[in-house]
Amino acid sequence: MSMHYMAAIGFSAGxxxxxxxxxxxxxxxxxxxxxxxxLPDGFQTRLNTLLNKHSRLPARIAEAGMExxxxxxxxxxxxxxxxxxxxxxxxxxxxxxxxFPNRAIDIFFTALARSYGDRSIGIILSGGGMDxxxxxxxxxxxxxxxxxxxIQSSSYSGxxxxxxxxxxxxxxxxxxxxxxxxxxxxxARQNKV
Numbered sequence: 397m398s399m400h401y402m403a404a405i406g407f408s409a410g411x412x413x414x415x416x417x418x419x420x421x422x423x424x425x426x427x428x429x430x431x432x433x434x435l436p437d438g439f440q441t442r443l444n445t446l447l448n449k450h451s452r453l454p455a456r457i458a459e460a461g462m463e464x465x466x467x468x469x470x471x472x473x474x475x476x477x478x479x480x481x482x483x484x485x486x487x488x489x490x491x492x493x494x495x496f497p498n499r500a501i502d503i504f505f506t507a508l509a510r511s512y513g514d515r516s517i518g519i520i521l522s523g524g525g526m527d528x529x530x531x532x533x534x535x536x537x538x539x540x541x542x543x544x545x546x547i548q549s550s551s552y553s554g555x556x557x558x559x560x561x562x563x564x565x566x567x568x569x570x571x572x573x574x575x576x577x578x579x580x581x582x583x584a585r586q587n588k589v
Contacts, residue, residue: 516538
């Protein structure tokens with residue numbers, strides 16, 4: 397199990413501006429970040445390029461076999477479902493595994509809980525549907541932190557509402573406030589050691 401923290405951020409419709417807002421307020425904090433978005437097959441994401449303009453952390457497309465490093469943002473590729481084996485990314489090609497509705501967030505959150513345990517952080521931003529709900533339960537069971545964008549600031553509140561409705565979300569707030577919550581959580585845990 398890795399010694400650093402990993403935060404995975406899941407979003408869908410209406411989540412682009414919140415994810416940018418989140419990363420405009422994210423410091424170098426020794427956390428690896430992973431972005432999971434519902435993307436159509438064959439779509440070439442440019443989210444990494446956009447984030448490189450709005451974040452002090454470098455952003456890149458995750459690749460199979462790539463080791464997660466701290467203070468880096470990894471963006472899910474469009475051609476597959478991102479997962480983890482220990483501290484390395486794996487990708488299940490969409491032609492091999494089909495999930496409808498899209499379960500990219502649940503798949504990664506569950507792998508994150510398995511690989512990082514109580515150092516896993518799951519964040520749900522704007523989007524419709526229930527993806528992420530099963531994954532946050534896995535993160536909470538592993539002792540991790542679960543956060544959500546508040547419903548009032550979500551353009552599409554389905555995913556945040558369903559996450560909060562599980563009773564397992566530790567805190568919900570505007571995206572710009574979430575990095576401070578993460579920092580406080582990590583500092584509190586480190587002070588207990």
